[in-house]
Amino acid sequence: MSATTHAANLHRLPKFGVAGALLVGVVALAACQTRPPDPQAALVAKGRALFFNETFNGNGRTCGSCHREENNFTIDPVFIATLPKTDALFVAEFNPDLKQNFENPRLMREFGLILENLDGFGDLANRFTMRGVPHVLALRTSVASPQGPRTGWSGDGAPADGSLRAFATGAVIQHFTRTLNRVAGVDFRLPTDAELDALEAFQLSLGRQSDLQLPLPLKGTVAKRGQEIFLNDGLGKCNICHRNAGANATLGGRDAGNANFNTGVEDLPDQPARLTGERVPRDDGFGTPGNGTFNTPALVEAADTGPFFHNNAIQTIEGAVAFYNGQAFNNSPSGRFLASTDPNGVGIRLDATQVVAVAAFLRVINALENIRQSLEVLTQSAALGFFEREQGEQLLKRAVSETGDSIEVLTGGGLHPEAVAQLVEARRLAERAASSLFNRRGLTREAIQALELARAQLIEVRK
């Protein structure tokens, strides 16, 4: 209830006398009390507004142009195809100053690839890399590394001190510029210190705030076997570099943090972007000139954020797991080393059923994370008052999107049809809640129940 309404009510109550009016006033004020301001929440909210709305006087792009919230903070060809031609993502298609050497529109639309001048701006026509857009979820768990902060596909995405905070400055220069002159104050403005603080806080608030603790008590037969293979350092060997399916490695019993490895992705034959005949120079990874290594991404969020690897070379999570069976990986420095330590001289060798099992495990943990996020925002929405409708609607939309992802991730692997049915119901209820005038909270609570039932199909839930 607004303060104005309370004031009006007080005017209508003189017959109760001063004491009555005071009592009503005290009760009304108590009801109007808002939660104490949380400085961190305010900073995150400011960061959110900047992330999605601030163009920094550039070409019209925002951080959200590539890191779309409704698409897990990334973009892929299917999503790109839904955007209008005038979307700022396509600025190279309609801004004459950015027509050459800023993006490759064909590779963007067909493979979701973005042009980056990671080895310098001296030869724009020939020195560039084409990379996918990494999501920005769960950065809290990975960005700090014993070897220094890691950002972007090769871990060196930020200028200045290399931090996530500084990342936005480099992104504005690379992606937001009006012309290729890239003059600060003319082609864009650089983010202020306060803006960098807010953008960093927002990004760190996204997704998981801590790593899983594997093994999980999974219920699905295939996913459970996939988890065993994943955790087996003599078979799947996945957990060596992706501890607890996150982005950090445990090397020699020590936390190595978010490390870089050369896994041979650049040596894959028949890379889709190169099949087009478009110029796609070899990506040399970390540093200038690069040392061929790339940064380890978290796997919990992998299944719904493909295509995979820095060059979007592989479309499916099953294909991404199968990559580690191939020549490109097993001939890479990382693959050769794993082979040298294996009693049978094998890097990684999994049969098709085992590949599918590991992928099923990754699909299920992704769906569980989707459900966790949906529950989080639905719970926030249910706690909002009647007049906080707009905020509630935004939260419900996010829940609908996350729940939709969990449905896709599970159905894509033919997994847990009963859970999928509950998720479909949860999404329907959340959609209804978003458009309901009087029963938003009731429908939201029902959606929460459906999500909890779905979760209970995937995992043993401790009471």
Add this chain to the structure above:
Amino acid sequence: MRALLSGIGLAIALLGAISYAYGQKETELYIPIGQSPGLSQKYTSIGELAEVDPRAKTVTIADPAGRRTVKITEKTRIWLDRSKLKLTNLTGSFADLQQGRRVEVKYDDPQRREVAEWVKVEVSQP
């Protein structure tokens, strides 16, 4: 088994990037003097070039903290900051390090501050 895993760990660590994350230095070219987030004035010096010694390949910077002589190596990146002229910044060379020019220096050795990792030189006249 533990020894084997330790060995794996160490060797894989060696396969990874041992070097620290220097950051994407290439966009650094376009950041005007004094505006590098987390670096400027904290880990850099901003001042005037008081002396230039082409033979020794050193420059002496005078900033509010005093004078400091810094070695310019083959690895040192030199950039011309022309943002005040509203012109694009360029890659420079040792010849651009001229007495009296305003510069920002980031050190390769943050503790000793003897070697420059990069130098931004302000160009205020076309």
